[in-house]
Amino acid sequence: MGVLVELDRVSKQYGGVRALDQVSFTVEAGEWIAIMGPSGSGKTTLINILGGLDSPSSGRVLVDGRDIGPLSEKDLTRYRAEKVGFVFQQFHLIPYLTAVENVMLAQYFHSMTDEKEARESLARVGLADRAEHLPSQLSGGEQQRVTVARALINHPALILADEPTGNLDEANEELVVNLFRELHGEGHTILLVTHDSGIARLADRRIELAHGRLSQVSVLST
Amino acid sequence: MFWRVLRGSLRESRGRLAVALVAIISGAAVSSALLDLQFDAERKFTREFRTLGANVVVSPPSTGSRTDEESPVFGGEELQKIISVSNGGQSGVTTFAPFLFVVAHSAESSVILAGTWLDEAPRLAPWWKVQGQWVSNRADRQHCLVGRQVARQLKLSPGSSFEVTHAGRKINLEVSGILSTGGAEDNQVYVNLAVAQGIAGVGDGVGLVEINVGGNAERVQNFVTELAARVPELEVRPLRQIAQAEGQLLSRLRMLLLVTVALVLALTGLCVLATMATLAMERRSDIGLMKALGGAMPRLVRMFLAEVGLLGAVGGALGSLLGAVLAAWIGRRVFGTAISARLEVFPLTIALMMAVAMAGATPLRLLSRVRPAVVLRGG
Ligand SMILES: Nc1ncnc2c1ncn2[C@@H]1O[C@H](COP(=O)(O)OP(=O)(O)OP(=O)(O)O)[C@@H](O)[C@H]1O
Ligand SMILES: [Mg+2]
Numbered sequence: 001m002g003v004l005v006e007l008d009r010v011s012k013q014y015g016g017v018r019a020l021d022q023v024s025f026t027v028e029a030g031e032w033i034a035i036m037g038p039s040g041s042g043k044t045t046l047i048n049i050l051g052g053l054d055s056p057s058s059g060r061v062l063v064d065g066r067d068i069g070p071l072s073e074k075d076l077t078r079y080r081a082e083k084v085g086f087v088f089q090q091f092h093l094i095p096y097l098t099a100v101e102n103v104m105l106a107q108y109f110h111s112m113t114d115e116k117e118a119r120e121s122l123a124r125v126g127l128a129d130r131a132e133h134l135p136s137q138l139s140g141g142e143q144q145r146v147t148v149a150r151a152l153i154n155h156p157a158l159i160l161a162d163e164p165t166g167n168l169d170e171a172n173e174e175l176v177v178n179l180f181r182e183l184h185g186e187g188h189t190i191l192l193v194t195h196d197s198g199i200a201r202l203a204d205r206r207i208e209l210a211h212g213r214l215s216q217v218s219v220l221s222t
Numbered sequence: 223m224f225w226r227v228l229r230g231s232l233r234e235s236r237g238r239l240a241v242a243l244v245a246i247i248s249g250a251a252v253s254s255a256l257l258d259l260q261f262d263a264e265r266k267f268t269r270e271f272r273t274l275g276a277n278v279v280v281s282p283p284s285t286g287s288r289t290d291e292e293s294p295v296f297g298g299e300e301l302q303k304i305i306s307v308s309n310g311g312q313s314g315v316t317t318f319a320p321f322l323f324v325v326a327h328s329a330e331s332s333v334i335l336a337g338t339w340l341d342e343a344p345r346l347a348p349w350w351k352v353q354g355q356w357v358s359n360r361a362d363r364q365h366c367l368v369g370r371q372v373a374r375q376l377k378l379s380p381g382s383s384f385e386v387t388h389a390g391r392k393i394n395l396e397v398s399g400i401l402s403t404g405g406a407e408d409n410q411v412y413v414n415l416a417v418a419q420g421i422a423g424v425g426d427g428v429g430l431v432e433i434n435v436g437g438n439a440e441r442v443q444n445f446v447t448e449l450a451a452r453v454p455e456l457e458v459r460p461l462r463q464i465a466q467a468e469g470q471l472l473s474r475l476r477m478l479l480l481v482t483v484a485l486v487l488a489l490t491g492l493c494v495l496a497t498m499a500t501l502a503m504e505r506r507s508d509i510g511l512m513k514a515l516g517g518a519m520p521r522l523v524r525m526f527l528a529e530v531g532l533l534g535a536v537g538g539a540l541g542s543l544l545g546a547v548l549a550a551w552i553g554r555r556v557f558g559t560a561i562s563a564r565l566e567v568f569p570l571t572i573a574l575m576m577a578v579a580m581a582g583a584t585p586l587r588l589l590s591r592v593r594p595a596v597v598l599r600g601g
Contacts, residue, residue: 044599048595048598051514053514053594053595053598054595073519074518077513077516077517077518077519078516078518079516080514080515080516081515081516081517082516084516086514086515088598090598090600092507092511092514092598093511094227094230094508094511094512095234095508096230096231096233096234097226097227097230101223101226101227101230104223104226105223105227105512105515105517106515106516107223108223108224109512109515109516109517109518109521110516113223150515
């Protein structure tokens with residue numbers, strides 16, 4: 001498998017705060033990477049830059065061979081729709097759309113809606129019978145599984161998950177973690193931020209950030 | 223999907239949108255009512271003004287108004303010409319009547335006997351108030367209308383009879399009604415033209431002709447020119463002040479209505495603006511999320527504009543229905559006439575309201591500045 005993501009001395013400066021400092025690493029297609037580090041170390045910043053939600057102050061971010069740094073707002077929007085699937089700690093679902101509509105929204109922004117496919121995606125995260133529920137009618141774990149279904153729906157090259165289990169109890173955490181294991185097994189490329197070393201152990205590699213710098217890249221033997 | 227999102231967000235923000243909708247409906251109601259009035263005003267007022275009486279007077283040269291006593295007279299030949307011009311299809315004449323004034327005597331005091339076509343009087347002088355009966359036939363030689371002052375002086379009331387003399391001729395008249403106008407007529411006795419002609423001994427002569435021409439000042443002037451050419455020996459005078467007052471009042475009214483409509487629209491826009499500013503704040507996180515999911519701004523803007531446009535259209539439609547009712551009510555209560563709703567006001571109001579709603583939705587443009595990364599962090 002080839003290199004999917006390559007970061008080359010990426011820095012991000014927020015006013016006086018250096019959130020990322022000369023970060024370089026590569027991600028192979030199909031790899032599962034766990035990103036760890038204390039609070040404020042730049043994990044979310046890194047995910048946002050990879051996902052085209054934020055631009056680096058310097059350095060290059062190559063995804064599929066294309067530098068996403070200089071992309072215009074419009075092209076970044078396209079990039080997000082086509083290449084990236086997000087899973088956030090706070091779920092972030094549209095409150096007035098049902099589970100299946102939330103999934104379809106990602107389809108809509110990508111190209112066309114396909115309700116059948118959206119329902120299949122929900123079925124695969126175990127929510128076939130919750131398709132018509134509004135987010136407020138779903139438990140936290142169920143909401144997070146809807147966001148996983150939404151992240152998958154457009155077959156993104158990159159799945160970016162920022163503490164996806166941070167707001168879940170153990171039972172739901174296990175459900176969601178198992179989903180990521182399955183996705184990894186199917187060959188998806190995953191970057192997952194977590195504070196849980198147990199979850200991190202499931203990944204192929206672990207990247208540690210401290211004060212915006214890469215402190216450790218460990219390859220886990222599998 | 224577009225409609226699902228639209229439906230969802232409409233439901234989600236129905237409280238705020240209801241406020242904006244009420245503003246739009248009220249704005250639409252008031253402005254469409256005013257537009258109805260405006261459209262109706264010209265038609266209405268030209269008609270209303272006709273009831274204010276004559277605006278053209280024909281008389282022998284250098285005589286004054288009809289209150290002139292023993293004024294010179296002109297003959298039936300000229301009167302026939304005036305009648306034929308007035309009855310011409312394009313003349314715009316709504317009503318006209320000849321007058322002849324004679325100073326006569328009754329019970330030792332002098333009275334002014336005014337002869338005209340009494341059946342035309344209600345149309346030419348609709349402000350006349352008659353206690354008793356009008357004289358409805360111009361061939362009626364027996365009945366008369368007695369001015370209020372004369373009636374008091376001679377102690378006359380409807381049904382009583384009295385004698386009038388002039389130059390040795392004597393006639394007996396029966397009072398049909400007591401006339402009060404607040405003007406010179408209160409001191410006069412109105413009889414049919416033939417009665418006055420008989421006692422004055424002028425054959426078919428008349429003192430003057432009063433004509434009402436409908437329409438604007440230009441139309442009146444055209445009629446005056448035409449008539450003056452036909453009867454060069456007579457003086458044809460437009461009573462300009464009436465035509466001008468009519469025009470001025472109309473244009474002032476139009477100004478007033480348009481300024482009011484503009485104000486109402488501005489206020490509606492402001493109200494929508496305030497609501498939309500709040501709404502924009504509330505929707506920041508949803509918009510940030512949609513952007514993060516790859517929603518392009520033009521697409522998101524279209525959704526909002528559709529929402530606001532729909533609001534404007536619905537508000538405009540409901541409001542203009544309400545406005546039609548309002549216009550009818552204003553017409554009845556304020557102007558005492560029926561103001562009918564104009565069909566073209568409906569689409570006009572709806573379009574105006576959509577425009578106002580869209581203008582009021584400018585705060586939604588702030589949403590294009592929403593940075594998804596910031597919103598998703600909870601900022
Ligand atoms: N928009 C911003 N403006 C200024 N500083 C920012 C901004 N976003 C992040 N930072 C700063 O950048 C640094 C890295 O933040 P980041 O959110 O990436 O940390 P994190 O590793 O995700 O932390 P946590 O584990 O608490 O989520 C922090 O010091 C933060 O205060
Ligand atoms: Mg974070």
